[in-house]
Structure formats: structure tokens, C-alpha cells
Amino acid sequence: MLIMGVPMRFALGILAMVGATVSGAAMAQAPAAGSSSASVPSPSFPAWAYPWAPDFKGPPDDGVPRHVPDSAAAFTLTQERNLFFVPDWHPDDHPAMPDVVAHGRQPDVRACGSCHRAEGTGGPENASLAGLPASYIVQQIADYKSGARKFAGPQRSPSLLMTAIAKATTEEEAKAAAAYFAALKPKANIRVVEADTVPKTQIARVFYMLSKDGGTEPIGERIVEVPVDAEQFEHRDTRSQFIAYVPQESIAKGEALAKTGGNGITTPCATCHGPDLRGVDSVPGIAGRSPSYLVRQIYDFQQHARAGSAGAPMAPVVEKLTHGDMISLAAYVSSLKP
Numbered sequence: 377m378l379i380m381g382v383p384m385r386f387a388l389g390i391l392a393m394v395g396a397t398v399s400g401a402a403m404a405q406a407p408a409a410g411s412s413s414a415s416v417p418s419p420s421f422p423a424w425a426y427p428w429a430p431d432f433k434g435p436p437d438d439g440v441p442r443h444v445p446d447s448a449a450a451f452t453l454t455q456e457r458n459l460f461f462v463p464d465w466h467p468d469d470h471p472a473m474p475d476v477v478a479h480g481r482q483p484d485v486r487a488c489g490s491c492h493r494a495e496g497t498g499g500p501e502n503a504s505l506a507g508l509p510a511s512y513i514v515q516q517i518a519d520y521k522s523g524a525r526k527f528a529g530p531q532r533s534p535s536l537l538m539t540a541i542a543k544a545t546t547e548e549e550a551k552a553a554a555a556y557f558a559a560l561k562p563k564a565n566i567r568v569v570e571a572d573t574v575p576k577t578q579i580a581r582v583f584y585m586l587s588k589d590g591g592t593e594p595i596g597e598r599i600v601e602v603p604v605d606a607e608q609f610e611h612r613d614t615r616s617q618f619i620a621y622v623p624q625e626s627i628a629k630g631e632a633l634a635k636t637g638g639n640g641i642t643t644p645c646a647t648c649h650g651p652d653l654r655g656v657d658s659v660p661g662i663a664g665r666s667p668s669y670l671v672r673q674i675y676d677f678q679q680h681a682r683a684g685s686a687g688a689p690m691a692p693v694v695e696k697l698t699h700g701d702m703i704s705l706a707a708y709v710s711s712l713k714p
């Protein structure tokens with residue numbers, strides 16, 4: 377089918393039984409449930425960036441092996457859902473995974489690749505890791521471990537697991553994972569599309585997919601990031617593609633802010649993230665990454681939930697940003713080549 381000129385495929389089977397349809401207005405007003413400052417939600421709180429339907433359950437495993445395009449591999453739902461296993465659909469696309477990425481270590485260190493995928497492509501619910509500086513990855517694990525990096529907003533289970541994993545990870549494991557992900561080339565897998573009207577979405581536990589009932593609604597003040605093929609994405613295929621619908625004109629607004637700082641609202645991003653925003657030394661690249669992830673990070677810095685000393689340069693950058701600024705910056709930065 378075609379929505380806004382873009383071919384989309386609905387997930388059938390695995391995700392078709394998802395509940396709650398999300399409307400833009402309802403999400404914009406959702407409080408920061410579970411956050412330590414839940415009683416006074418910040419006006420910049422991007423509720424839409426934290427989809428969370430904890431009661432969502434996929435269908436039971438019927439034992440039928442699943443497939444994705446252009447792969448000879450086959451995995452059952454039980455295998456795909458095992459956090460100590462990585463469905464490696466395209467083994468020729470990447471070097472051999474170190475043990476911590478492929479299997480993790482029982483009982484606490486889940487395989488990095490199970491959530492961040494075999495090639496560090498990640499998804500809107502976590503983070504892409506491919507091509508990040510190794511020293512940056514090691515530092516982030518240390519910050520999660522020490523508590524210097526926390527999460528503002530709803531405490532969703534993958535984030536809590538990330539902290540638990542970091543706490544149990546040894547320095548050798550962190551270094552091995554960092555070296556592996558740093559050497560991978562980040563993929564351009566997100567198409568940023570400006571739109572007034574967007575397809576209705578529903579939450580598949582921690583990410584949005586198109587509503588099975590179809591329909592459209594006004595975008596409002598949010599970004600709607602969905603996998604093009606939700607089923608393929610749920611199978612953790614590293615070749616999954618995404619569309620991020622953003623408000624009209626937000627890319628140009630974001631570009632102006634990112635390049636000029638918008639008269640002192642912020643600081644030009646290229647000063648530290650490099651001319652193409654692909655990172656320099658231990659400063660991470662931000663170009664072409666999930667806009668939901670980027671906005672959560674900007675909000676986390678603003679709320680001082682991300683308070684590691686290496687992140688201190690970000691404090692003045694985010695201090696004055698409004699919710700609308702965050703959306704514009706993420707729309708622009710995500711639209712760049714990673």
C-alpha cells in the first residue's frame with residue numbers, strides 16, 4: 377500500500393494483535409510516568425519519544441522458523457526473543473562477533489547484539505552503535521555502571537536492562553564490544569519525511585508500528601518513527617528500513633539551529649561533532665541516527681540524567697532548547713548521511 381507516496385507493509389502475525397492505538401494529542405499530554413520528577417512534567421518533555429506498552433505480548437512460539445528477505449537463515453520466535461542470542465541473518469555483512477556481542481554472559485550480561493543487532497544498527501527503542509568511537513562506547517558503559525548516565529522519562533525495561541548489563545560487564549567485555557561496534561560502518565536506514573498528516577500508529581511494546589486499522593491523523597508536535605516493515609524489524613533484521621515523519625519545515629529549522637545556534641539558543645553542533653556531524657575523536661557521530669533516540673538524549677542531558685563528566689560540553693548546548701527545537705534538530709540531524 378502507499379501512504380504519503382511511501383510504500384509501507386503492515387506487520388502481520390507477530391504484531392497484528394497489538395492493542396492501544398496512539399493519538400498525537402494523547403501522547404503529547406502523557407505524563408513522565410515513572411520518572412523521578414513525574415509530578416511536574418517538564419514543558420520540554422517529549423512524551424512521544426518513549427512509547428511504552430509493558431503489557432504487550434507477542435503470540436506464543438508456534439515453532440515455525442521465520443525468514444527475512446535475502447537470507448538463507450531461519451530462526452524461531454523463541455530464538456529471536458532470547459536476549460542471550462543474536463539472530464544473525466546476514467553473516468557475510470559483518471566480521472565475526474566477539475562472544476559478549478553474540479552470546480553475552482549468563483546471568484546478567486545479555487548479548488549486546490540481541491538489542492543493538494548484529495551490526496549495531498539498533499532501533500528507535502535503543503541506540504545504533506555502528507561506527508561510534510570505541511573510547512566513547514567504553515565511557516558510556518562506565519557511566520551507566522557508575523550511575524552518571526541515567527534515563528529521564530518513563531523507565532522502560534530495555535533502558536533498565538542496559539544499566540543492569542553495564543553493571544555486570546567487565547572492562548575486557550566492554551572493550552571487546554566497543555572495538556567490534558566501532559569498526560562497523562553505520563547504515564543509512566532512516567528516511568526523514570516532512571508531513572502534516574501521518575499514518576496512525578500503535579505501540580508494539582517499545583516502538584511504534586502502523587496501526588492495523590489504518591487511517592491517518594495530524595502529526596502535531598512530534599516525530600513518528602516507524603519501521604517500513606515492522607515484522608522484518610521485529611525479526612531483528614539489520615537491513616530493516618525506517619521512516620521518520622516530522623512536522624513541515626522542521627528540517628530547515630533544525631539546519632539553521634544546528635549551523636548557527638539560532639542567536640544563542642544553542643551552539644553550532646559541528647564545533648564538536650565534526651563538519652558532517654559524523655563524530656571526531658571521542659565525540660560520537662549523530663548524523664543519520666534515530667530521531668527518537670537523539671531527542672531522548674537531548675532531553676536526558678537537559679534533565680541532567682546524563683551527567684557523566686565527558687558530557688559536560690553538552691550542558692550549555694541543550695539548556696534553552698524547547699520541545700519544538702529538539703524535534704527540529706533531530707529532524708535535520710537524522711536526515712544527514714551517517
Ligand code: HEC
Nearest residue numbers: 486487488491501502503513516534535537538541553672
Ligand atoms: C536489553 C537490550 C539491550 C542490550 C542487551 C544491550 N543494550 Fe545497550 N542500550 C540499550 C538501550 C535501551 C539503550 C539506551 C537508549 C536510550 O537512551 O534511549 C542502550 C544504550 C547503549 C549505549 C549508548 C549509545 C550512545 O550512543 O551513547 C551503548 C554504548 C550501549 N548501549 C552498549 C551496549 C553494549 C556494549 C552491550 C552488551 C554488553 C549492550 N549495550 C547491550 C539496550 C540494550
Ligand code: HEC
Nearest residue numbers: 634642643644645647648660670673686687689690693705
Ligand atoms: C561543545 C561541544 C559540543 C557541542 C557544541 C555539541 N555537542 Fe553534542 N556532544 C558533545 C559531547 C562531548 C558528547 C558526548 C557526551 C558523553 O560523552 O556523554 C555529545 C553527545 C551528544 C549526543 C548524544 C549522542 C549519543 O550517541 O548518545 C547528542 C544527541 C548530541 N550531542 C547532540 C548535539 C546537537 C544536536 C548539537 C548542536 C545543537 C550538539 N550536540 C553540539 C559535545 C558537543
